[in-house]
Amino acid sequence: MSRIRFMSPYLKGGRDTAKLSNRTRYIATRPGVEVLRGKQQDQPATKKQQAYIQHLLRDFPGAKELLEYEDYCNAPTQANANTFIRQVQEDFAEPMRRMENYLDYVSHRPGVQLNGEHGLWCAGGKVCNLSQAVREVAEHTGSVWTPVVAIRREDAERLGYNDAESWRQLVCACAPEIARGYKVPLEHLRWYAAFHRKEDSVHIHMVVFSSDPKEGYLTRQGIQQVKSAFGRRIFQQDLLHVYEQKTEYRDALGRDAERTMAELITQMETGQLQNENLERLVLELAQRLHNTQGKKVYGYLPPKTKALVDAIVDELAKDERVAAAYNLWNQMREEVCRTYSEQLPERLPLSKQKEFKAVRNMVIREMLRLGRGEHPTADEMVYMPTPSGTSPAPSDVQRRGHHPQQEAAHHQHTQTHWAVSHADTAQCVLMLFHNMGRIFQEQSAADTIQAGLHIDKKRRRMLREKRMALGHKADDHEELRMN
16 A cells, blocks of 8 residues: 555535535544444444445445545544544545535644644745635536645654655645646645644645636546645655665666676677567668658658557567566566556567657667668678669669769679678667667666756756745746756
């Protein structure tokens, strides 16, 4: 189970408010909650409790995210059942029943850390006018979400998230991801929150909405995005050992790559390096790129040419050294994901893994190098047959500088040309493996929390939005340069 819990119940102003309120009041007051005393608390949950919990889970599927539900699943006692039922009422039933004054409720409810007469805060600190904030939410005609972020008490005390101010700074840092998760422009994002302590956990109750009632919607992907943003920051210190392992793996991978390169060079010199399928794909892709107009990067290539690039990447991934490096990278990524998600990411083929787009463009770069200035003179031009094995069209021959009358003379040197072609192709394959090792080293060293090796446009925009959320102007920092 993940170490952070994130739920985001949904409220809608307008005609459905009364129906939601009545349904929630029934759920909150119906029989089934039992007051327990003494040793009875350690007994198995009663049938009434079990049935009531199933009813709650049907009405509020998000309740499975609660830490109390995890405790109940691990030990289905009467005490844990009672605790879970109360928490569902607080986090899911109360927001709908008290929609008109939910902010007032969360800012005064038991366990809140008060700052004066109430515990409500926003990006600027304590909310000075609670009545105005309550009225703003109650009169909002659009969608309103009441997310709850919770972690274990021991984690909060150990990592420094046991007070309202640390959580306020955390929410401010996560504001760009929250806005993207709820599909709201950052400048329209409105939120309030209050911090609560319990015996076994700490959590914040939030109210999130857009200043424009027509904006905002939340998907499963958005929930995961917001949950990930909180989890990565809260447990950043705990993940340091993972990043230290990354450094060790990177150094070991570098040493292995050196030995591997030396072995490959020796095998190539002695003619032992044989991968006919890879060499065939390399020659075919080089020829296709030679005849392709426009930008020679993966995103701009025709579908059939992209398929060739993918085939080469997957062929490279069959090498045991590359496969081991990719498996290691997947293990490290899954270790990080376990912090904030129960569902691990799917292990995709290397050619389909978006984090390794550099591999595909590296293949294209090497093919262009093979097809152009590495054999610049006409005498050294390599004759590349078409994929079907037939002779090239006259226009292709003319493009390569061969007149049809010279074809017989050209075929006299076929063996020489094939020898050059094999050596060049083998050298190209060697460079592919070499660059593959370099890319894995860089990817192992990269970290999404620490400063990355690259700053692309999306990352620059995210950092700019984050600065603006913290009160900076849009242009009071110099633009970050791409490495």
